[in-house]
Amino acid sequence: MDRGPFTLTTLGTGAALPARGRYPTSQILDVHGMLHLIDCGEGTQERMRGAGISFQRIAHVHISHMHGDHYLGLMGLISSMHLMGRRKELFVHGPKELKEVVDIQLRASGTYLRYPLRFRSLPHVNGHVVHADEHVTVTTLALKHRIPCTGFLFKESVGLRGLRREQLHRIPQFKRAAVKAGHDLEFPDGARIPNAELTLDPESPRSYAYCSDTAYEPDLVPHLEGVDLLYHEATFTEAMAGRAKETYHSTAADAARIAAAAGVGRLLLGHFSSRYKSPDPLLTEALGIFPRTVLSHEGGVFPVRTRDGA
Ligand SMILES: [Zn+2]
Structure with a gap:
């Protein structure tokens, strides 16, 4: 049966400081042809070009929090869309401070966007509906970070019989x-x-959860129950557990513990500290706890599959 895509592309998998070959966080989730951009670190535009992703197909931008490695690429993208003649509205979901930052930059440059920029501020709670259409419902996840940080749960709608x-x-x-x-x-x-x-029964809906940045937060588990693909940050290994705690980040083992407790289909690790030249030690650590773990990488494409492989 024909079924639209539900596919994640990881454009940047680094943490706050630059590392050779890694970019700050950004991801694209293609939901039946409509693109959701999840976080927008510096370099997102170049990474999208590299992955052959059209800027104008992005309908929604979801920004988790106001740390620069998660949003500093947004202003550039908003400007490019304007310069490229976008007319279609763009929804930006993020912390309320994000609107101030965008507005001040538009004002300072005397830019009047040719397209409507619809800003929606996110409450720091679980289960707030960010967006719903015929293909997907997006809800919030209350992550535990130094400043308010929101994750996102994308649940495909149940299809017709x-x-x-x-x-x-x-x-x-x-x-x-x-x-x-x-x-x-x-x-x-x-x-x-x-x-x-x-x-015949409709195909089972697919789901994707995005958890970055966050300390180990077992309160998330009931909200992640049975998710097909869980992206969870893994900034450090357990050897740096003290540093993880201090900075409200997770170790790879923390990510795996959350994945195991929630019984997710697959765990995808990212947000690697620049101290790890290779993320392999993070993978090894997580695999010891949760065997269905994979590493994200720049330009990595991950079709979300249900447990029965559809
Ligand atoms: Zn952060």
Whole structure:
């Protein structure tokens, strides 16, 4: 059955300080062709160019918090969209301070955007609906960081029921939408064919959770239960657990403990401290606790799959 994409591209996987070959955090989630940009560190535009991602297809930008490595690329992107003639509105979801920062820069440069910039400030709570459309619902995750920091949970909407190929001839064209929506097929003479005879269950919806930046936060577990792909920051290894605590970051083992407790499908690590030339020690540490762990990398593409592999 045809099914739209639900695919994550990691554009930047570094932490606050620059490291050779790594960029600050930014990701693109392609939901049935609509692009959600998640955080926008410096260099995001160049990384998108490198990955062949069109700026104008971005409909929503989600900014987790006001540390520079998560948003300093945003102003450049907003300007480029303007210069490239964007007319379509852009939604930016982020801390309320972000609006002030963007407004002051637009004012200082005398820029009047050609497109509507719709700003929505995020409360620091779990489960606030950021956006919902026919394909996806985005809600907030209350992360635990030095300043208010919000994660995002993307849940695909349940699709329509599939029509059984061998039954198609029994379903008049004008009744197909109702049958896909779960209704029985009724005829004027009172005859009725139960929906189950005509349709297959819809495919299970896919889900993606983004948790960066955060200290170890077990309160997140109930909100992450059964998520298909969990991105969790892993700034340090356990040898640096003290530093992780001090800076409200997680170790790779912390990330794996959250993944294991929530029973997620796959764990994706990122936000690596520049002290690790290679993120392999972080992977090794997490694998010891949660075997379905992978590393993110610049330009990495991760199609989100449900547990049954769909
Ligand atoms: Zn931070």
